[in-house]
Amino acid sequence: MTCHKVARELIERFRFGPLDRRSAPHLAHLETCARCREEVGLDRAFVLQLQRALRERVEGAEPPSETWSMVRARALAEGTESYGWWHRLLGYGQALRVAGAGALVALVVVLSRAQLDVPHSQPAASTLGRMGHVEVASFVTPGGIIWPVVEHYESASAPVARASGLTRFAQAAALVVLPEPEVSQGILR
Amino acid sequence: MTTQPDGLVERMQSGDMDAFEEFFNTYKRPVYTTALAITRDPFLAEEILQDCFVKAYRVRQRLRRDVSPLPWLQRVTTNLCYSRLSRRKRTFAEPLTALISNLVADLTSRPDQVVESREIIEVLQRGIDALPPKQQTAIILYYLHGYSLAESAEIADCNVGTMKSRLHYALKALRALLPAERRAGIPSTARLATDDVP
DSSP states (O other), rough: OHHHHHHHHHHHHHHHOOGGGGHHHHHHHHOOOHHHHHHHHHHHHHHHHHHHHHHHHHHHHOOOOHHHHHHHHHHHHOOSOOOOOOOHOOOOHHHHHHHHHHHHHHHHHHHTTTTTTGGGGGGOSEEEETTTTEEEEEEEEEEEEEEEEEOOOOOOTEEEEEEOOHHOOOOOOOOHOOOOHHHHHHHOO | OOOOOOOHHHHHHHHHHHHHHHHHHHHHHHHHHHHHHOOHHHHHHHHHHHHHHHHHHHHHSSSSSSOOSSSHHHHHHHHHHHHHHHHOOOOSSSHHHHHHHHHHHHTTGGGTTTTTTTHHHHHHHHHHSSSSHHHHHHHHIIIIIIOOHHHHHHTTOOHHHHHHHHHHHHHHHHHHHHOOOHHHHHHOOOOTSSSSSO
């Protein structure tokens, strides 16, 4: 057992405890080794100084007696934490879960919007209906996403397509509920 | 750690202002002490005390009835302290080196009075102020309030190992502020004083 190790272990034990039977050999060494005694004593003295410095910061300090009346007035004025209707309805934890699910759906919508341009370069896989200059068609992209598109034709050969909000929602929903492209093609075509 | 008086939080949650007053009187001292130890400003400490209890009242429905609210109150207090202090942009204009030079200079004249030295305490006070907030909180909880490692860790929202490590680095930083001559002088009058030191 080296002096350095003894001093280090004892300092640790004195600081954070406990001093128990396992410390006996170290303490025995301390009795015979002036250097270790010095080292451990230094640390003890330093900690005492630190405690003294800390106590001086708060010595005799009491919160002013009028603090309670201030706290009371402010507490009554500010009232209770205001919960939204969803908090009251669902409870705090449930509301967090619902918010998380909402965030997930929003993420899916954002990610799926990134592929909106893909179908415009492809012919419609199937035409669901046509009324005047408007054609409603659905695509199945290679990723298996059902892609219902409402296209408005200025002329028969030049589609100016804009997916509606409803269409985008359908796309996001399809991404979630129809993961297998082969099956979805089979069902829809 | 102080346990919660029976049904106090429950009564407070039902809107009983007397219960809230009892709650305030039970916990005001440790909260104020922490705020004062960190800020060293009685006015700011009182503001923080008020803010802490107003917040406790506002969120009282969320307070747990089965455990002492003190760790939560202490955590709120330390957070309030550091957010206020960071707004104030704490500055330690006077360099420590000058103070330390004085310490070294007068060491030879009265080496036996080192432990009682006013200047050592001053160096430590400034050193405590200059510690990172987490280390400062650690030494205040452990060495001033006398919370156990586990209790301090709970308040600081970390594990016991992390708390130990924060204490270790805080003590190391503070010891490094004292010149070697001073450090060597300490045990001459305070050798292995193991009485009530945690």
